[in-house]
Amino acid sequence: MRGQIDIEKGGIRLYGQPLTLNAYENDNSSSIGCCLSVPFSTRTSNFNVNSGNNFIPFINILHVEKATSIMNGEIEITFAYPIDGKMNITENQSLEFQLPYEDAKREYIPKNITLKICDNENENDNEAIDDIIGKIMSLSYPFSKKRPRIYVLINPHSGKGEAVKIYNEQAKPIIIGSHCEVTVQHTEYSGHASDIAENIDIDKYDMILCASGDGIPYEVINGFYKREDKCKAFSRINIVQIPGGSGNAMSLSCLGATSSSLAILRALKGKSSQIDLMAISKESSNEIILSFLSQTYGAIAQADIGTEWIRSIGSIRFDLGVAYEVLNNRKYPFDLAVKMGCRDNSEIIKHFENIKDIEDRELTQENFKLKYNEEFQNNANINNLPESWEIYDEKISNNANIFYAGKMPYVSGNTNFFPAALPNDGLIDLVVFDSRYKAMQNSKALLSLDKGTHVWEDCVEHFKVSAYRLIPKKNRKCYISVDGENFPYEAFQVEVLHKVMRTILWEGSVYTGSGYLENCKI
Numbered sequence: 001m002r003g004q005i006d007i008e009k010g011g012i013r014l015y016g017q018p019l020t021l022n023a024y025e026n027d028n029s030s031s032i033g034c035c036l037s038v039p040f041s042t043r044t045s046n047f048n049v050n051s052g053n054n055f056i057p058f059i060n061i062l063h064v065e066k067a068t069s070i071m072n073g074e075i076e077i078t079f080a081y082p083i084d085g086k087m088n089i090t091e092n093q094s095l096e097f098q099l100p101y102e103d104a105k106r107e108y109i110p111k112n113i114t115l116k117i118c119d120n121e122n123e124n125d126n127e128a129i130d131d132i133i134g135k136i137m138s139l140s141y142p143f144s145k146k147r148p149r150i151y152v153l154i155n156p157h158s159g160k161g162e163a164v165k166i167y168n169e170q171a172k173p174i175i176i177g178s179h180c181e182v183t184v185q186h187t188e189y190s191g192h193a194s195d196i197a198e199n200i201d202i203d204k205y206d207m208i209l210c211a212s213g214d215g216i217p218y219e220v221i222n223g224f225y226k227r228e229d230k231c232k233a234f235s236r237i238n239i240v241q242i243p244g245g246s247g248n249a250m251s252l253s254c255l256g257a258t259s260s261s262l263a264i265l266r267a268l269k270g271k272s273s274q275i276d277l278m279a280i281s282k283e284s285s286n287e288i289i290l291s292f293l294s295q296t297y298g299a300i301a302q303a304d305i306g307t308e309w310i311r312s313i314g315s316i317r318f319d320l321g322v323a324y325e326v327l328n329n330r331k332y333p334f335d336l337a338v339k340m341g342c343r344d345n346s347e348i349i350k351h352f353e354n355i356k357d358i359e360d361r362e363l364t365q366e367n368f369k370l371k372y373n374e375e376f377q378n379n380a381n382i383n384n385l386p387e388s389w390e391i392y393d394e395k396i397s398n399n400a401n402i403f404y405a406g407k408m409p410y411v412s413g414n415t416n417f418f419p420a421a422l423p424n425d426g427l428i429d430l431v432v433f434d435s436r437y438k439a440m441q442n443s444k445a446l447l448s449l450d451k452g453t454h455v456w457e458d459c460v461e462h463f464k465v466s467a468y469r470l471i472p473k474k475n476r477k478c479y480i481s482v483d484g485e486n487f488p489y490e491a492f493q494v495e496v497l498h499k500v501m502r503t504i505l506w507e508g509s510v511y512t513g514s515g516y517l518e519n520c521k522i
């Protein structure tokens with residue numbers, strides 16, 4: 001049987017009909033055509049061309065090459081096939097905004113299809129084959145490097161201890177299908193990922209892929225920060241997380257994925273982008289820590305770190321912990337000083353209108369220089385503030401039960417805590433829960449964390465800053481958490497490092513949709 005490949009706008013379509021060798025491009029039509037006479041090989045896989053399911057979107061195509069057993073003009077296409085069989089679901093198909101939770105779970109496996117595209121091997125046919133392979137590959141990787149060199153870091157202790165299995169069963173087949181060069185390393189102790197990042201040969205890799213929770217990218221970032229050549233390391237290498245642990249905030253926020261196979265597919269296809277980090281100064285030492293995700297004090301930190309001892313009961317420990325804190329009206333007072341960016345939701349909305357996509361840049365040491373650290377190190381109190389900083393409303397800070405600062409929208413698999421977070425706006429999103437409101441109101445806000453609509457509740461303060469200083473005032477030792485890791489109970493100061501880290505963003509210049517503007521209540 002003879003067939004045809006059409007290269008259309010969003011992918012390739014396979015037909016079982018004869019067609020003459022032909023190639024054309026047409027900007028006005030919805031398809032870019034490039035057709036070859038294609039008799040389907042008898043070895044063609046279970047891709048059924050007659051079922052109507054004959055379209056492979058470019059976003060699913062992993063690799064195309066001349067078939068290795070080439071006798072007479074066969075090509076092999078490897079693509080990521082969704083295990084729910086819904087091949088044709090493409091991005092933005094629905095006109096109504098939907099939070100990513102359902103889509104994020106989709107799982108993919110690689111499949112091969114071998115096509116015989118000419119009967120005889122002559123030079124012209126070979127050129128035509130090379131041409132069509134090149135064309136499909138370019139359209140399949142429009143924003144990213146084809147076949148990136150990947151250094152995979154797997155934390156065997158992540159989550160329920162299944163990261164190795166998840167990587168091998170879900171991510172590895174997609175990576176193999178895309179013919180990437182891969183080096184795999186298991187982390188052997190806490191801090192190993194940081195040591196590796198500090199010493200890795202950065203010329204050898206394009207991506208460090210953390211098959212883990214959020215703890216490994218946190219270590220990689222801090223390992224890079226210790227390097228003499230940190231500018232080169234942060235400029236060149238994409239730090240990416242795919243789910244393997246319990247906290248997969250980075251994967252959901254950047255790639256819109258909670259399944260490992262979808263995360264790696266999008267990591268290969270998405271756009272390498274420079275995002276902001278946060279630099280944290282400690283009161284007790286000169287050490288600077290980098291944070292990519294969040295800092296929290298109050299009920300959330302108590303519920304997260306304070307319930308580690310009942311880790312075996314799963315993620316419910318966290319929900320129970322927060323509910324316990326809030327229903328008991330526990331307060332976690334603090335002093336807060338900020339370099340204000342957007343004061344409230346109305347200013348945040350205006351800020352969204354002014355966001356510009358700034359060009360990527362080569363980093364210099366200047367980009368890592370802290371503006372406010374020296375003043376903090378000299379005197380870490382609330383009265384010794386840098387110019388144009390302000391003290392945050394004490395009535396609220398003395399009665400707060402949750403303080404949470406973040407740079408990514410999703411802080412866990414179903415918690416959209418910072419729906420207005422932007423990758424490189426130079427601002428940190430802050431959310432403060434005020435315990436003076438009735439527990440019912442606080443509970444209502446907590447119950448809407450998945451949708452991200454808590455930021456519109458009266459009991460929740462929502463604003464953006466470029467830097468802040470927090471001095472905890474609870475008269476007993478409490479938890480402070482930075483990117484989910486325990487941090488000493490002491491004053492700390494945070495400032496944005498603008499566009500210093502490289503990662504892959506599936507949606508280009510923004511994080512996964514979190515519905516902030518769509519849910520706007522102004």
Ligand SMILES: Nc1ncnc2c1ncn2[C@@H]1O[C@H](COP(=O)(O)OP(=O)(O)OP(=O)(O)O)[C@@H](O)[C@H]1O
Pocket residue numbers: 155156157158159160187188189190191192212213214215216219244245246247248484485
């Ligand atoms: N081989 C190892 N043995 C013990 N700890 C390790 C090992 N490798 C990495 N770690 C530590 O495991 C911690 C948690 O890692 P990760 O974030 O991958 O998993 P997680 O399940 O999401 O964790 P958590 O729930 O604590 O956030 C990291 O702080 C890291 O330092």
